[in-house]
Amino acid sequence: MSPCSTECGEDTPSITFTELMPVTHVIFDLDGLLLDTEPLYTIANNQILAKYGKEFSWELKRQQMGRTHDDAIKVLLKLTDLDTLVTVEEYSKDYDALLLQLFATAPLLPGAEKLVRHLHKHNIPIAICTGSADHEYKSKTSRHPDIFSLFSHCVAVSSDAEIKRGKPAPDCYMKCAERFAVQPASFSDVLVFEDAPNGVESGLAAGMQVVMVPDPRVEDTHRRKATLCLESLEFFDPSAFGLPPY
Known part of the structure; x- marks a missing residue:
């Protein structure tokens, strides 16, 4: 995929803004990315x-x-x-x-279950980094225990004493990467999935690549900051980042 200046839309489900590099670890945001909360x-x-x-x-x-x-x-x-x-x-x-x-009523968003199961099946380390508190995370994920049990860990920023600054600061994504049982060789080996501009800035500031799946109302200026912009997780191609293909 080559750089493009057009917004994500019906005719352009994926847009690359920078060169895509291989990764070894993946971190997901939660709200608006995996769950329709x-x-x-x-x-x-x-x-x-x-x-x-x-x-x-x-x-x-x-x-x-x-x-x-x-x-x-x-x-x-x-x-x-x-x-x-x-x-x-x-x-x-x-x-x-x-x-x-x-x-507790929140459904999974399109493409979320397929991607999570695929990465877990191929032993790609996956984690969650959310601005939620621990009790909120438990409530949000209670409808889908089989999916969320596949993640190695979750950083719930609002409850984490080690994290003093939330998104858009990079702290939470850096800490999440450090908590993998087998840590990435570099933060640049981590791929972040986000829906929010603050989250995109957080991941990029941590030195990671960021795939953005934004709300349709998010302005083009915010989309352009991401490494890759997708209309939906359904359009994600793991092989583009050196991950096992579907």
């Missing part, structure tokens, strides 16, 4: 913000994506001018209760 965040935020006459817009969602739990709420409160009326703790109490009810 993103609509659940919108539902929960809209229910709470409605009490204050506010609405959860796409711009708010874009600014939150990939951040830790508390950082995401801080951003939301600031951008809605509620930061002087509502504390992070107060918002979290109602927000978390709603989300935990919704998380």
Whole structure:
């Protein structure tokens, strides 16, 4: 595949922005990448913000994506001018209760199960790096225990005492790579899958290649930062990164 300046779309399911290099390890984001949880965040935020006459817009969602739990709420409160009326703790109490009810319903996104099973079958080390807290991760993945048992480990950034900065900082992806039983020779040997601009920046800052599978509303400027942009995980070709082909 050659460099292309066109957005991912119906006629261009995959777009390469830089040369693709072979990898040995793979790390996945969770929300909006493996699991279709993103609509659940919108539902929960809209229910709470409605009490204050506010609405959860796409711009708010874009600014939150990939951040830790508390950082995401801080951003939301600031951008809605509620930061002087509502504390992070107060918002979290109602927000978390709603989300935990919704998380267990989250389905897998197209192409996710096929790719995860394929990499595991061929003994490619795979892990998850999510901005979620441990209890959120357990709830989100509870519907698919057979799939998520295939990952070697998960870095749940919001609960991890060793990680001080969430995405877009590189810390979480670097720490996730370091926790593989057999570590990659270099961070450049790790491939990251992300849907959010903050997550793409995090993976790239860690020195890794990043495949982006964005929400259709993500701007072209954010897509261009990724190594490769895909419309769906269904279009991913493992052999393009030196991984075993389907």
